[in-house]
Amino acid sequence: MTDISAERSLRFLVLSSLIFLQFISGYSDDSLSSKNGTKTESHSPSHSGGNTVSIVAIICLVLVAAVLLSYFLFKFWQKKKREEQYARLLKLFEEDDQLELELGLRD
Numbered sequence: 572m573t574d575i576s577a578e579r580s581l582r583f584l585v586l587s588s589l590i591f592l593q594f595i596s597g598y599s600d601d602s603l604s605s606k607n608g609t610k611t612e613s614h615s616p617s618h619s620g621g622n623t624v625s626i627v628a629i630i631c632l633v634l635v636a637a638v639l640l641s642y643f644l645f646k647f648w649q650k651k652k653r654e655e656q657y658a659r660l661l662k663l664f665e666e667d668d669q670l671e672l673e674l675g676l677r678d
Contacts, residue, residue, distance in 0.1 A: 576650075580643045587639075591632055 584640065587636060595629065
């Protein structure tokens, strides 16, 4: 069961990374004119404002991805810890039953 959830988390992480990379390539400064060798330089205020908005959007996406990754890792850690405690509990009761049988307290 844990393998399935870990695999789903990994698939989600890869999918979100690929989507994020598509956004980054869409925000690049390369234009069609630069591919033809006639790159025009424009330093207008509207261009730099759009660049700032894209940087802020990318930073927000990275922060959201980091928070989601941390959340899933925390839940995975909690689940593993719970399973270890349950295994210890079962082992404790198993040893207790063997002790009772050895002492002849139970048939």
